[in-house]
Amino acid sequence: MGAATVLDGVSLSVAAGELVALCGPNGAGKSSAVRAALGLTTLQGGVAKLGGEDVRRLSERERGARAAYLPQERHIAWNLPALEVAALGAPFLSGAAALDRARAALDEVGAGHLAERGVAEMSGGERARVLLARALVVQAPLLLADEPIAGLDPDAQLLVLERLRARADAGGGVLVSLHDLTLAARIADRVVVLNAGRVVADGPPVEALSSAVLRAAFHLDGRWVEAEDGPLLAARRIAQG
Structure with missing residues (x-):
């Protein structure tokens, strides 16, 4: 083809x-x-x-600092708590700082009550909120x-x-x-x-x-x-x- x-x-x-x-x-x-x-x-x-810079010349870390990405796919391989999934949006922060930012983002999307629940145990809509929180946690421009x-x-x-x-x-x-x-x-x-x-x-x-x-x-x-x-x-x- x-x-x-x-x-x-x-x-x-x-x-x-x-x-x-x-x-x-x-x-x-x-x-x-x-x-x-x-x-x-x-x-x-x-x-x-x-x-303003060619994306091909940026490192993965530089790309991650400049843009957050929320893909169509909502599959999450591991049944991690929502708080930990959201915190993945800030991999370069200390653990405590990332979790604090993740908790604030979950609250922002109305999912604070899901913080300790595993994402595999959630509905599709709940999982979508968690993934949106992860994108917001990045705080990229x-x-x-x-x-x-x-x-x-x-x-x-x-x-x-x-x-x-x-x-x-x-x-x-x-x-x-x-x-x-x-x-x-x-x-x-x-x-x-x-x-x-x-x-x-x-x-x-x-x-x-x-x-x-x-x-x-x-x-x-x-x-x-x-x-x-x-x-x-x-x-x-x-x-x-």
Whole structure:
């Protein structure tokens, strides 16, 4: 089998204090873009930078200090207590300092009561909170979250997005890939839409997710309705011939 081009000419940046939502249909290249930004994918061209420096020239420790990563996969091999899992986000702190930071992060995501429970004994939603806490513990200037609300109930989805929004409001940069376009429009400062490995829109949420983009990238006939809590997408599927 020949090699396939997953990303083609993608240009993407995240500024301090900004939350950018990365949207697109399945297979658009969202996860690949997140991994490329972290140096976890080999690029055939172009360059990925963290803090203005080529990620390929940074040591693992330097990468870890500049960016926290919350992957899609929520599997944890060992049944460690939540507190210890969260503390893994601060491997270069002393044990006591890492545990203190982990306890504060668990409280922040509403999981303080799970501190001593093994992660294998938790529901998927509980485990998601613990992993978010681990990412917050890093306290890096950039946080990248790949579909962090997939499979979560509405309360957990909103909690995760609220914490990511709070991190941006506190001055951090946040890049989060999302499938829920309404939530993306409500939480993000900017939306970047990927389709077939290319950026097809980049701008304020409702502008980036225009009727034309909804039709071309998502095969939706949609329009935005102003609601009390923010824009709401009213859409119907366009049947494919």
